[in-house]
Amino acid sequence: MSIFQGLSAFPITPADPSGRVDTAAVARLIARIAQAGVDSIGLLGSTGAYAFLTRQERRRTVESALEAAGGEIPVIVGVGAITTIEAVALAQDAKAAGADGLLLAPMSYTPLFEEEVFEHFATVAKAGNLPLCIYNNPSTTRFAFSRALISRLSKVENIVAVKMPLPSDEDFASELTSLRSTTGPGFKVGYSGDWGCPSSLLAGGDTWYSVVAGLMPSQALTLARAAQDGDALTVQRMDEAFKPLWALFKEFGSFRVMYMIAQILDLCVVDPPHPVLPLSDAARHRIVIALDHIDACNFDV
Amino acid sequence: MSIFQGLSAFPITPADPSGRVDTAAVARLIARIAQAGVDSIGLLGSTGAYAFLTRQERRRTVESALEAAGGEIPVIVGVGAITTIEAVALAQDAKAAGADGLLLAPMSYTPLFEEEVFEHFATVAKAGNLPLCIYNNPSTTRFAFSRALISRLSKVENIVAVKMPLPSDEDFASELTSLRSTTGPGFKVGYSGDWGCPSSLLAGGDTWYSVVAGLMPSQALTLARAAQDGDALTVQRMDEAFKPLWALFKEFGSFRVMYMIAQILDLCVVDPPHPVLPLSDAARHRIVIALDHIDACNFDV
Numbered sequence: 001m002s003i004f005q006g007l008s009a010f011p012i013t014p015a016d017p018s019g020r021v022d023t024a025a026v027a028r029l030i031a032r033i034a035q036a037g038v039d040s041i042g043l044l045g046s047t048g049a050y051a052f053l054t055r056q057e058r059r060r061t062v063e064s065a066l067e068a069a070g071g072e073i074p075v076i077v078g079v080g081a082i083t084t085i086e087a088v089a090l091a092q093d094a095k096a097a098g099a100d101g102l103l104l105a106p107m108s109y110t111p112l113f114e115e116e117v118f119e120h121f122a123t124v125a126k127a128g129n130l131p132l133c134i135y136n137n138p139s140t141t142r143f144a145f146s147r148a149l150i151s152r153l154s155k156v157e158n159i160v161a162v163k164m165p166l167p168s169d170e171d172f173a174s175e176l177t178s179l180r181s182t183t184g185p186g187f188k189v190g191y192s193g194d195w196g197c198p199s200s201l202l203a204g205g206d207t208w209y210s211v212v213a214g215l216m217p218s219q220a221l222t223l224a225r226a227a228q229d230g231d232a233l234t235v236q237r238m239d240e241a242f243k244p245l246w247a248l249f250k251e252f253g254s255f256r257v258m259y260m261i262a263q264i265l266d267l268c269v270v271d272p273p274h275p276v277l278p279l280s281d282a283a284r285h286r287i288v289i290a291l292d293h294i295d296a297c298n299f300d301v
Numbered sequence: 302m303s304i305f306q307g308l309s310a311f312p313i314t315p316a317d318p319s320g321r322v323d324t325a326a327v328a329r330l331i332a333r334i335a336q337a338g339v340d341s342i343g344l345l346g347s348t349g350a351y352a353f354l355t356r357q358e359r360r361r362t363v364e365s366a367l368e369a370a371g372g373e374i375p376v377i378v379g380v381g382a383i384t385t386i387e388a389v390a391l392a393q394d395a396k397a398a399g400a401d402g403l404l405l406a407p408m409s410y411t412p413l414f415e416e417e418v419f420e421h422f423a424t425v426a427k428a429g430n431l432p433l434c435i436y437n438n439p440s441t442t443r444f445a446f447s448r449a450l451i452s453r454l455s456k457v458e459n460i461v462a463v464k465m466p467l468p469s470d471e472d473f474a475s476e477l478t479s480l481r482s483t484t485g486p487g488f489k490v491g492y493s494g495d496w497g498c499p500s501s502l503l504a505g506g507d508t509w510y511s512v513v514a515g516l517m518p519s520q521a522l523t524l525a526r527a528a529q530d531g532d533a534l535t536v537q538r539m540d541e542a543f544k545p546l547w548a549l550f551k552e553f554g555s556f557r558v559m560y561m562i563a564q565i566l567d568l569c570v571v572d573p574p575h576p577v578l579p580l581s582d583a584a585r586h587r588i589v590i591a592l593d594h595i596d597a598c599n600f601d602v
Binding site: 117 | 554
């Protein structure tokens, strides 16, 4: 099985206000995810605050996570950076530490042209020399990959998967057919945006790149497995349980909500990196209710 | 006179492929701008590649620029960064080096809320303790300042100016009236987007934050002074001379075009930082023609 398949869990990366990562807390979060039996860990994704951390702290994070994962679960490392030279260094750091795969977003300041993104990805994929997933997330990077560019990148050595945003028309089936027709059989197509991902799995998507699974891996896995089994009724029932949380993800951004969930679940007490501010007590109250709503659904049935 | 008034010239920051800044080249560009007699230098703006450079290289750039400027012209330093802690450090570095003012963009990865931008700006303005201009550039930062937020920020100590994007309806007069009605008399309102800025000065805007002036300060100054004098006919004639260049700025992004202009004018031969790619020979040819078109206009009349 490809490492870019099934449920991939994206934890937060707890750090102090100076930007120093709490590697003991990272190890706790990773061990918990590995124990739940999800299919991979998406370390240092957008949820993992990669864009806010220095190269040194990202290296410390990768090393502690790999040790905690203990080889039981593939660890995919986000290596996005504004310059190509930095992304190459991060990819080489991840490879040297023993990571299983890479996730690369076209992070940028100056809006990039397609050819620039192509060259950037080809350079990092070659230097990293690990299976690499294209991180297509226009809401944080402002770069939307065309079908033609994904197709072209899928022919580059080491580039084997794409993480897509939810299609605006929610028509996963035709998007999957269209993407697969130009990328070849081994190329994996997955989605992020938790509220739409169970549907993407039901429609035959390869991967759910999941924010919520970073802190609630068991519940997300139950939902993911039902979707992979094609059990639409169970998916619908469980998705109802998650709905209040999805609404909060949309309202506040899942990044901010995750820091609060970590506190509520007593996993770690850290704030997001400034300028991102911690959510208010009122928001916390609503998140507690949303988590209770999930608990009230019997996920073992 | 405020340092945020008149023509502000934004040079590129020449660096080698490893990201090391060529401080001798920086000094040459700065001395040339100072000699032309423009009103300020916008160092390490978007054009100055601030987002691509490390804190250490940004410090080296500031130090060499201040030495080259020799106190003859105010130097305003861009201190944008993804984290508040980094922006604070950059502002303190600029202050320690002797900079005259700061320019702060709400650079971000996670899209920011208004309150987060407010707190970020207030924190940096306090720590930097220099006159600060709000860098409102949604095309690179994706954050558009509301009128209410600009008004609120204008009441914060040290925040004394805003650099606006061109209004979509090109109605500078009503935007200036509206902005000034809520920001107080000392607050300066200027624009960037070279193709619209002469009109903004004619309409009474305080500042032209100019990319082209970073490499062609004399010609830009002649145009700016005509606009400040209210000489609409001369502005129109000179603007015609710049039109082919403005079209290339829009097509390729002024950032890429500036590196090519620096080569054509024999000022320095460096490429933009990857992933941004150098423009093609075909583009270079069109830029040469655009520069000839400017030369053909007698700017001394």
